Amino acid sequence: xxxxxxxxxxxxxxGCNRRCEDCERYFECTFSFKDYFKQKGIxxxxxxxxxxxxxxxxxxxxxxxxxxxxxxxNVAAGLAKRGKKVVxxxxxxDCPAIPTMLGVPxxxxxxxxxxxxxxxxxxxxVKVVSTGxxxxxDEVIIWFHEMKRNATEELLAAVDYGDTDYLIADIPAGTSxxxxxxxxxxxxxxxxxxxxxxxxxxxxxxxxxIYITRKAEVPxxxxxxxxxxxxxxxxxAPVSIISKGAGEKMAAEEGVPFxxxxxxxxxxxxxxxxxEPFVVKYPESDEGKSMEKVVDQVIRHCET
Amino acid sequence: MEQREVLSxxxxxxxxxxxxxxxxFFDCVDERKWKVYGRRxxxxxIKKMAKIKxxxxxxxxxxxxxxxxxxxVLSTAFAMMGRKVxxxxxxxxxxxxxxxxxxxxxxxxKYGPQGIIPAQDNLGLxxxxxxxxxxxxxxxxxxxxEMRRGTTEEFLANVDYGERDYLIVDLPPGTSSDACNLxxxxxxxxxxxxxxxxxxxxxxxxxxxxxxxAKAGSKVLGIIENMSGYICEHCxxxxxxxxxxxxxALATELGVPFxxxxxxxxxxxxxxxxxxPFVFKYPENPVSKKVMEIARRLEEEILRK
Numbered sequence: 001x002x003x004x005x006x007x008x009x010x011x012x013x014x015g016c017n018r019r020c021e022d023c024e025r026y027f028e029c030t031f032s033f034k035d036y037f038k039q040k041g042i043x044x045x046x047x048x049x050x051x052x053x054x055x056x057x058x059x060x061x062x063x064x065x066x067x068x069x070x071x072x073x074n075v076a077a078g079l080a081k082r083g084k085k086v087v088x089x090x091x092x093x094d095c096p097a098i099p100t101m102l103g104v105p106x107x108x109x110x111x112x113x114x115x116x117x118x119x120x121x122x123x124x125x126v127k128v129v130s131t132g133x134x135x136x137x138d139e140v141i142i143w144f145h146e147m148k149r150n151a152t153e154e155l156l157a158a159v160d161y162g163d164t165d166y167l168i169a170d171i172p173a174g175t176s177x178x179x180x181x182x183x184x185x186x187x188x189x190x191x192x193x194x195x196x197x198x199x200x201x202x203x204x205x206x207x208x209x210i211y212i213t214r215k216a217e218v219p220x221x222x223x224x225x226x227x228x229x230x231x232x233x234x235x236x237a238p239v240s241i242i243s244k245g246a247g248e249k250m251a252a253e254e255g256v257p258f259x260x261x262x263x264x265x266x267x268x269x270x271x272x273x274x275x276e277p278f279v280v281k282y283p284e285s286d287e288g289k290s291m292e293k294v295v296d297q298v299i300r301h302c303e304t
Numbered sequence: 305m306e307q308r309e310v311l312s313x314x315x316x317x318x319x320x321x322x323x324x325x326x327x328x329f330f331d332c333v334d335e336r337k338w339k340v341y342g343r344r345x346x347x348x349x350i351k352k353m354a355k356i357k358x359x360x361x362x363x364x365x366x367x368x369x370x371x372x373x374x375x376x377v378l379s380t381a382f383a384m385m386g387r388k389v390x391x392x393x394x395x396x397x398x399x400x401x402x403x404x405x406x407x408x409x410x411x412x413x414k415y416g417p418q419g420i421i422p423a424q425d426n427l428g429l430x431x432x433x434x435x436x437x438x439x440x441x442x443x444x445x446x447x448x449x450e451m452r453r454g455t456t457e458e459f460l461a462n463v464d465y466g467e468r469d470y471l472i473v474d475l476p477p478g479t480s481s482d483a484c485n486l487x488x489x490x491x492x493x494x495x496x497x498x499x500x501x502x503x504x505x506x507x508x509x510x511x512x513x514x515x516x517x518a519k520a521g522s523k524v525l526g527i528i529e530n531m532s533g534y535i536c537e538h539c540x541x542x543x544x545x546x547x548x549x550x551x552x553a554l555a556t557e558l559g560v561p562f563x564x565x566x567x568x569x570x571x572x573x574x575x576x577x578x579x580x581p582f583v584f585k586y587p588e589n590p591v592s593k594k595v596m597e598i599a600r601r602l603e604e605e606i607l608r609k
Binding site: 005006062063064065066094095096097100101172173174175176197199200201202204205208230232233234235237239240241242243264265266269270272273 | 365366367368369397400403404412413414415476477478479501502503504505506508509512534536537538539541543544545546547568570573576577
């Protein structure tokens with residue numbers, strides 16, 4: 001006789017402690033008392049602090065290394081190039097890379113002015129708020145969930161955003177902590193950009209992002225497929241380095257707009273290392289043109 | 305207007321004496337923290353894993369660099385060398401290991417008298433696979449920190465591992481919760497392998513992941529530079545799609561071994577989508593040969609200890 005039986009559930013606690021402000025399952029919750037959270041103090045401050053910020057966009061991917069920060073940096077630079085006032089909020093706390101990608105000098109630090117933290121102005125016209133501008137490169141801080149939440153609150157409530165056309169928030173990998181925090185604490189989000197890569201195995205987590213935005217009632221501006229098809233520089237034959245087309249298919253299945261493909265290229269990686277967004281440096285390249293199209297669609301979504 | 309530099313973000317740092325729960329375990333200087341290993345589940349975890357000879361974590365800090373792919377192919381490589389291998393998937397938000405082994409939906413974890421019985425691979429290599437998505441294949445579970453810790457505990461303290469040569473643990477991105485939970489639970493790790501991609505900007509995360517392992521007292525077995533170039537299927541020439549050399553530079557800078565570059569190849573992507581580890585399906589592929597070389601080098605390094 002075998003004693004084995006299929007494991008249906010893991011022995012882990014899922015109890016409710018009524019601390020909605022800390023809860024990572026806020027959007028899945030069906031208890032009605034969660035609405036009290038919306039009336040709590042800090043959200044009022046955040047709302048007041050952001051009252052002159054016209055459009056708020058979140059960049060999500062769920063999966064790591066798909067190009068979330070690359071997209072956030074280039075969309076921000078593309079909007080700034082079109083004369084918009086843009087603040088880029090880096091929600092990546094473990095390893096913030098946005099300052100490097102925008103060519104911010106290593107010793108640059110955020111400052112405090114009369115009305116709160118002053119975002120750092122880069123030469124691309126994009127202002128940056130990032131914990132990378134507070135901590136040194138070699139400091140390994142092990143962030144726990146509550147710390148991340150506090151940092152998110154502080155970066156939303158205590159930064160002097162002033163008059164801003166676009167606030168773009170770059171969210172790290174995963175679909176729990178930081179993702180849920182920003183969707184909870186950033187009021188009236190105009191839309192979400194979801195970025196993915198062409199391989200089939202990567203689509204589940206992108207889908208999960210779309211489900212979460214639905215639960216949070218945030219519209220999806222569209223899906224972008226990064227690291228897409230390119231040509232071999234030796235024989236010029238088309239190659240699909242990381243499979244083919246699964247991002248476009250996923251967008252169609254989920255019924256959300258598909259904003260385009262960005263080919264995988266050494267240009268993209270080099271410009272990120274050098275801190276020069278390719279949407280500004282190479283607007284005529286294939287990568288640049290795809291990105292310009294994405295920026296135009298963002299404007300169309302927000303301003304019409 | 306006077307402007308001052310921001311020195312720290314206003315976050316709470318008080319201690320509630322729950323060391324099991326603490327993500328700052330390795331930062332803490334309070335010697336009382338070590339008592340944690342004598343307590344309940346921690347002690348049980350150590351006992352359950354006593355017959356596993358070597359334990360290795362695969363970390364990266366950054367997402368999408370191929371930690372899961374490297375975990376899968378290295379495990380397969382060890383298994384092809386005749387070793388008994390267990391793969392533990394610690395990625396709870398986006399676990400893909402069962403899919404890469406082609407057992408997503410078919411493989412199940414079972415429960416026996418000695419605890420959880422891992423799923424088996426379908427290649428006849430005698431590998432054990434443990435993953436969250438073998439329990440919840442389709443559901444979207446938002447895991448919060450306590451649940452993550454609970455799951456880590458469950459997977460380490462309550463699994464019937466038996467006698468094994470290698471336990472390969474695939475860590476999720478980031479350098480907080482999940483990575484920390486695990487390093488806390490396995491005090492006698494043989495070492496960590498950091499997987500990174502070529503660009504310089506990606507090394508910010510890889511550096512932190514490597515430093516975290518060092519902080520936790522684990523040996524750094526080396527750095528692998530994944531996605532380093534592509535071998536064109538039409539002309540056979542290799543070209544770079546990301547600026548090469550970041551991984552090797554980081555290894556030199558931190559004074560840890562550089563284990564090698566792994567380029568991409570159409571057979572790699574194809575095998576991955578089909579759910580068969582490419583080292584097994586295409587052993588003659590140049591990338592597979594490099595993986596086998598790394599596995600042999602690692603074993604030498606581990607046995608020398």
